[in-house]
Amino acid sequence: MIDAVIQSQIMAAVDALFDEQVDFLKALVRIPSLRGQEAPCQDLVAERLHRFGYEVDQWQLDEAEMQHHPGFSPVMYTSYERAYNVVGTHRPRQRKGRSLILQGHVDVVPAGPAEQWTSPPFEPSERGGWLYGRGAGDMKNGVTANLYAVEALKRAGMQPAAPLYQQSVIEEECTGNGALATILRGYQADGVLITEPHREQLMTAQVGVIWVQVELNVVPIHAGHTSSTFNVIEACFPIMQALRQLEAKWNANKAPSFADVDYPVKFVFTKIQGGEWPSSTPSRCTFDVRIGIYPEWNVADCQREIEATIREAAAQNPVLQQFPPTVRWHGFLSPGYVLPENTDVEAALAEAHEAVRCAPLTSHKGTALTDSRFYGLYQNTPALVYGANTKNSHSFDEAVELESLRRVTKVLALFVAEWCGLEEYK
Structure with a gap:
């Protein structure tokens, strides 16, 4: 359990960075990262990872390398010529805690007729506490939560005391081959958390x-x-x-x-x-x-x-x-995936959630699919799915609730602190 004073310092750091985080989310939403057009968005993520001090690995997906893996899904109508994953690696000075993958995806589905949107789909718009735009909900907000949760620890004078991997992948919306490529690249950790938008609930099973x-x-x-x-x-x-x-x-x-x-x-x-x-x-x-x-x-x-x-x-x-x-x-x-019961990584998330929300973590089962299956099925690593409250994913006027994003970022920061441990940031 993280000391209450340290918890307060971490949450205050999230608040101090939140305007910057929202600006970064807006910059991501402005990029129409449709299938085959994700590279500029990944370049922006890589730039932010460099700025935050990560070792950055950016590579092109290789269909030939993936196609014999049981998790591979066939590709049609597109090429991998401009298809890149980005992973930022944090290494502690001395490992004390458990390693972690934080993952999100930047690919988005088509926006449909622009005239059906209240504001243009790739021009982010704040209205009534929500940020609107294609990808604002599903799930560029989660990419920002991952990055800024860890950055908040550093701003509070701390950093994870275990290896941590910030994974920004593509093709979540059509194959999952982006996540598969990270496995074949050799990335693995003691726990995984994917910040898909699930109303601040834990998804325990998916079709x-x-x-x-x-x-x-x-x-x-x-x-x-x-x-x-x-x-x-x-x-x-x-x-x-x-x-x-x-x-x-x-x-x-x-x-x-x-x-x-x-x-x-x-x-x-x-x-x-x-x-x-x-x-x-x-x-x-x-x-x-x-x-x-x-x-x-x-x-x-x-x-x-x-x-x-x-x-x-x-x-x-x-x-x-x-x-x-x-x-x-x-x-x-x-294939689908069922999260094993009573894992340590779920317990750490539940503790962080309760510290922020003052209420127990609730769960649900999803009739949609996420990338968490890869880590559970092929690496035997419990993979959590937890993220902000959103609306209209894959529809017109897609949006994320900004205060929910703030809360989720705080939960992630406390979760990383508990799971990975902390050391002084220098």
């Missing part, structure tokens, strides 16, 4: 996620000459209905980890594209689905059941018997 794309191709004809009732766009609908039935089946047969969660497995049709001309019958229709799976389930087994469902539904259509669907797996092929 796995699979992305699948279905493509139908036929021979088009002039719309005025058709005598057939077949239409390749409409032919997708029975396949979608079959997938909906599979979704209901999986939710009716819950795995133990999500037995107490209402409808945890979600099949979401996220994209559809078909046709070439208003007066031609469409030759092609493609749709994408995001599918959740239970942590206990095997990804390959789920793929087989999904593909069988697609092909059986298509086989009911005589035309699709001649032109069977193409099934592609791109992006997430990711």
